Amino acid sequence: xxxxxxxxxxxxxxxxxxxxxxxxxxxxxxxxxxxxxxxxxxxxxxxxxxxxxxxxxxxxxxxxxxxxxxxxxxxxxxxxxxxxxxxxxxxxxxxxxxxxxxxxxxxxxxxxxxxxxxxxxxxxxxxxxxxxxxxxxxx
Numbered sequence: 580x581x582x583x584x585x586x587x588x589x590x591x592x593x594x595x596x597x598x599x600x601x602x603x604x605x606x607x608x609x610x611x612x613x614x615x616x617x618x619x620x621x622x623x624x625x626x627x628x629x630x631x632x633x634x635x636x637x638x639x640x641x642x643x644x645x646x647x648x649x650x651x652x653x654x655x656x657x658x659x660x661x662x663x664x665x666x667x668x669x670x671x672x673x674x675x676x677x678x679x680x681x682x683x684x685x686x687x688x689x690x691x692x693x694x695x696x697x698x699x700x701x702x703x704x705x706x707x708x709x710x711x712x713x714x715x716x717x718x
Contacts, residue, residue, distance in 0.1 A: 593705070596694075600695035621680070623664075625663055
């Protein structure tokens with residue numbers, strides 16, 4: 580949605596934050612789903628770097644349509660994620676090589692949920708203010 584200076588870059592930043600937080604939720608959920616998978620290495624999304632938009636020259640997987648009958652390509656924000664290995668637990672009694680720390684992951688999931696809801700409320704307030712201005716201040 581082009582805002583052309585309306586709210587400056589607030590709406591686009593909040594939109595980006597919502598998208599990144601949604602992707603973070605999927606990554607954390609994937610870690611939890613694989614907590615009993617032997618040799619699974621937990622991963623994290625570099626949320627701050629993604630929201631700030633810092634792009635390294637890290638190679639990413641590019642989709643290529645090799646046959647005309649293939650489905651059209653869709654560009655998904657998840658195609659260019661910067662995932663990093665999650666910090667393994669300091670003390671683990673697990674002998675299967677899995678690095679998922681359920682308590683820490685659940686804490687990050689709760690924090691991510693709160694930040695997502697906050698961004699959603701902020702963008703809702705921005706649109707409510709815009710709607711109020713369009714109506715001339717009459718609710």
